Amino acid sequence: xxxxxxxxxxxxxxxSDRAVPRSDGPISTVAQVAQAALxxxxxxxxxxxxxxLLKSYRKGPIGIPVLQGIELEVREGEFxxxxxxxxxxxxxxxxxxxxLDQPDAGEVVFEGHRIDNLPQSARDILRNRHFGMxxxxxxxxxxxxxxxxxxxxxxIAEGILGYWRRxxxxxxxxxxxxxxxxxxxRLNHRPREMSGGEMQRAAIxxxxxxxxxxxxxxxxxxxxxxxxxxHIMQILRRLNEQQKLTIVMVTHDAWIAQQSDRVVSLVxxxxx
Amino acid sequence: MYKLLLCWRYLRTRTIALICIVxxxxxxxxxxxxxxVMAGFTHEMQTRLNGMLGDIxxxxxxxxxxxxxxxxxxKIRELAGDQIVGMSPTVVVxxxxxxxxxxxxxxxxxxxxxxxxxxxxxxxxxxxxxxxxGNREQLQFQLREGGxxxxxxxVDEPQLTMPRKQMRDAGWPHRRYKNRLAKQQARQHxxxxxxxxxxxxxxxxxxxxxxxxxxxxxxxxxPFAQLDSVATGRDFDPNTEQHxxxxxxxxxxxxxSADGADHFAALxxxxxxxxxxxxxxxxxxxxxxxxxxxxxESKMSEYDxxxxxxxxxxxxxxxxxxxxxxxxxxxxxxQITLRPGADAVRVRDVLRSQFPAQQYMxxxxxxxxxxxxxxxQMETAVxxxxxxxxxxxxxxxxxxxFYMIVVEKTRDIGILKSxxxxxxxxxxxxxxxxLSLGIVGSGVGLGLGLAFVTNINRIADLLGQxxxxxxxxxxxxxxxxxxxxxxxxxxxxxxxxxxxxAVLASILPARRAARLHPVKALCYx
Numbered sequence: 001x002x003x004x005x006x007x008x009x010x011x012x013x014x015x016s017d018r019a020v021p022r023s024d025g026p027i028s029t030v031a032q033v034a035q036a037a038l039x040x041x042x043x044x045x046x047x048x049x050x051x052x053l054l055k056s057y058r059k060g061p062i063g064i065p066v067l068q069g070i071e072l073e074v075r076e077g078e079f080x081x082x083x084x085x086x087x088x089x090x091x092x093x094x095x096x097x098x099x100l101d102q103p104d105a106g107e108v109v110f111e112g113h114r115i116d117n118l119p120q121s122a123r124d125i126l127r128n129r130h131f132g133m134x135x136x137x138x139x140x141x142x143x144x145x146x147x148x149x150x151x152x153x154x155x156i157a158e159g160i161l162g163y164w165r166r167x168x169x170x171x172x173x174x175x176x177x178x179x180x181x182x183x184x185x186r187l188n189h190r191p192r193e194m195s196g197g198e199m200q201r202a203a204i205x206x207x208x209x210x211x212x213x214x215x216x217x218x219x220x221x222x223x224x225x226x227x228x229x230x231h232i233m234q235i236l237r238r239l240n241e242q243q244k245l246t247i248v249m250v251t252h253d254a255w256i257a258q259q260s261d262r263v264v265s266l267v268x269x270x271x272x
Numbered sequence: 273m274y275k276l277l278l279c280w281r282y283l284r285t286r287t288i289a290l291i292c293i294v295x296x297x298x299x300x301x302x303x304x305x306x307x308x309v310m311a312g313f314t315h316e317m318q319t320r321l322n323g324m325l326g327d328i329x330x331x332x333x334x335x336x337x338x339x340x341x342x343x344x345x346x347k348i349r350e351l352a353g354d355q356i357v358g359m360s361p362t363v364v365v366x367x368x369x370x371x372x373x374x375x376x377x378x379x380x381x382x383x384x385x386x387x388x389x390x391x392x393x394x395x396x397x398x399x400x401x402x403x404x405x406g407n408r409e410q411l412q413f414q415l416r417e418g419g420x421x422x423x424x425x426x427v428d429e430p431q432l433t434m435p436r437k438q439m440r441d442a443g444w445p446h447r448r449y450k451n452r453l454a455k456q457q458a459r460q461h462x463x464x465x466x467x468x469x470x471x472x473x474x475x476x477x478x479x480x481x482x483x484x485x486x487x488x489x490x491x492x493x494x495p496f497a498q499l500d501s502v503a504t505g506r507d508f509d510p511n512t513e514q515h516x517x518x519x520x521x522x523x524x525x526x527x528x529s530a531d532g533a534d535h536f537a538a539l540x541x542x543x544x545x546x547x548x549x550x551x552x553x554x555x556x557x558x559x560x561x562x563x564x565x566x567x568x569e570s571k572m573s574e575y576d577x578x579x580x581x582x583x584x585x586x587x588x589x590x591x592x593x594x595x596x597x598x599x600x601x602x603x604x605x606x607q608i609t610l611r612p613g614a615d616a617v618r619v620r621d622v623l624r625s626q627f628p629a630q631q632y633m634x635x636x637x638x639x640x641x642x643x644x645x646x647x648x649q650m651e652t653a654v655x656x657x658x659x660x661x662x663x664x665x666x667x668x669x670x671x672x673x674f675y676m677i678v679v680e681k682t683r684d685i686g687i688l689k690s691x692x693x694x695x696x697x698x699x700x701x702x703x704x705x706x707l708s709l710g711i712v713g714s715g716v717g718l719g720l721g722l723a724f725v726t727n728i729n730r731i732a733d734l735l736g737q738x739x740x741x742x743x744x745x746x747x748x749x750x751x752x753x754x755x756x757x758x759x760x761x762x763x764x765x766x767x768x769x770x771x772x773x774a775v776l777a778s779i780l781p782a783r784r785a786a787r788l789h790p791v792k793a794l795c796y797x
């Protein structure tokens with residue numbers, strides 16, 4: 001765990017390298033659509049912002065409100081914790097911010113661009129190249145080794161030939177990231193051969209592969225013992241401090257939340 | 273990239289995929305085996321039919337035939353001479369044949385065909401189906417001294433077939449032996465039953481002193497006993513003389529036991545009696561004795577058990593189809609063989625236009641065997657349809673199993689979507705999975721099917737031994753072995769069909785996977 005978080009290789013999944021169109025020609029590809037959305041500022045200086053987010057789930061004829069007008073701003077390089085009881089809607093909020101789901105009303109703005117109403121394919125690209133996500137239950141693919149799991153975003157981004165051409169570069173970065181989280185000895189182990197803490201660290205490495213601009217963490221320590229949880233928090237803090245990585249974390253644990261720069265509370269679907 | 277990787281991992285780690293592979297494999301193997309056997313049967317049958325019938329047949333509509341085959345053949349040659357390799361006139365008449373077996377006259381309904389032994393070999397493979405090597409070279413309708421085939425000469429490995437032991441003595445030795453035996457029996461019969469002296473035949477025999485009897489059997493038993501001496505006007509010596517030669521279809525006087533051994537009721541050297549209508553009006557029933565000179569075995573049981581062949585000249589004379597003044601006989605049909613690659617239908621149409629349909633019938637061998645060929649074709653089509661439905665059932669199995677895999681992998685699908693995988697990409701995983709299962713299953717099925725086809729006769733024998741009942745009864749088909757032909761085009765269609773079904777079956781589950789909401793998939797328990 002003495003590795004630094006320096007950027008050792010400049011190219012992999014670099015958003016400025018891959019996603020920004022280099023010409024002013026007609027917008028044709030999905031990647032260009034996503035970028036075009038990012039190029040047209042809507043408003044505000046915040047890195048990531050939620051404006052009046054409403055979300056309810058429908059259970060038969062009854063709509064159950066989950067988020068009732070969320071106003072939230074996350075600044076660049078900030079480590080924000082959202083704390084709340086189970087069922088208060090914090091995971092839903094995280095999904096909306098990370099474009100996994102769409103709000104009923106309101107908007108999500110990323111770097112001045114509205115992203116919640118982008119087409120599905122553009123949101124896929126955002127998640128693949130600009131956002132990293134870690135979950136309470138790690139969500140590694142059981143058929144793949146730790147190294148392959150970390151490489152999954154690259155597999156998704158690239159075709160066979162593209163990946164084949166840059167495979168050394170990708171593998172080097174994935175190996176470095178696994179070393180960074182202390183899993184250099186677990187490269188070829190499957191998730192079922194790893195402990196919960198190790199799986200979560202592998203998940204963090206996977207989330208970092210694309211050099212994301214925001215890392216979303218959904219109860220990252222919720223399924224871990226205290227020691228493993230602290231280990232994960234150390235990693236997240238260092239990522240935030242050394243790489244200035246913007247982190248949005250939701251948790252129900254006040255002690256975990258205190259490790260962040262700023263804590264906001266979510267009560268009954270509203271930020272208080 | 274991840275599609276292929278995950279597809280490969282799912283293929284390797286999910287034993288349930290094996291079930292899909294096995295079902296595709298069995299379907300493909302079965303279809304290959306059935307199609308190969310059906311193609312083998314069809315090919316064998318067509319070869320034999322064509323071999324027997326020639327390419328085109330010009331027939332007279334009258335059973336009495338039309339006069340002057342040479343003139344007709346000259347006209348045919350004039351019309352389509354460049355297409356024709358050989359022609360031969362025949363006389364065809366339905367007849368009743370009697371075979372003498374142990375004193376009993378066994379009747380057989382036969383089609384009596386008068387052929388010109390010199391030219392008939394040019395229009396059919398008739399010669400190749402005979403049992404004496406000399407007759408295969410050139411049929412003379414003369415009884416041979418011996419040397420008839422004991423082993424079936426038409427199979428690849430004759431020594432492996434059951435020997436026809438009775439054929440060892442066929443020919444003149446058999447004729448002499450039978451004659452000796454008959455004389456002994458006749459003497460015993462006379463000694464034990466003096467009353468037979470009352471019969472005309474016995475009287476004749478006694479009056480002739482030491483002369484041999486005209487018949488080989490007691491006259492009370494054989495209704496044709498007097499024919500020989502009456503026909504020739506002198507005493508007939510069966511030891512040194514023969515009647516006009518006749519070639520019998522092997523099925524008329526033999527039967528095959530389940531172990532593949534042939535048993536004969538009559539052999540070359542025995543006499544048969546044939547009764548047929550004359551060409552006069554009103555028709556009379558004419559009888560004649562013939563000596564079996566050979567058997568022919570086309571291995572088509574329909575022909576082998578109904579056709580008998582005699583010299584055309586003899587039949588023309590016996591039926592009164594012969595003008596004694598001009599020496600020109602009538603004929604019923606002319607068999608025509610075309611050069612390889614010739615268009616039989618075109619030649620048929622040319623001939624049809626020149627020979628009036630009121631008097632003549634011109635048909636290709638396919639026309640004549642149309643219903644049989646159509647029936648075999650229909651059988652193949654129905655079998656394929658049924659088997660394809662079996663593969664379709666396997667397809668539904670794949671569909672069900674894929675649905676299970678999609679449900680099982682719901683959370684993984686959510687993970688991939690959270691990492692930016694598109695719905696189309698997720699769909700691709702399962703379509704590639706279906707394609708892989710189809711390819712692997714078809715590939716293994718292809719190997720299994722070809723191995724089965726190669727060893728089908730050994731497998732049939734083994735199954736026969738295990739069950740105690742022969743799977744393939746040679747006595748029913750007159751094939752010693754199950755014929756098979758593997759047609760690459762058919763195999764390619766089968767493989768493509770099976771792979772398509774596997775891919776089609778994976779479309780629904782793949783669509784379901786593609787449409788899963790990432791959040792719901794991630795939270796799926």
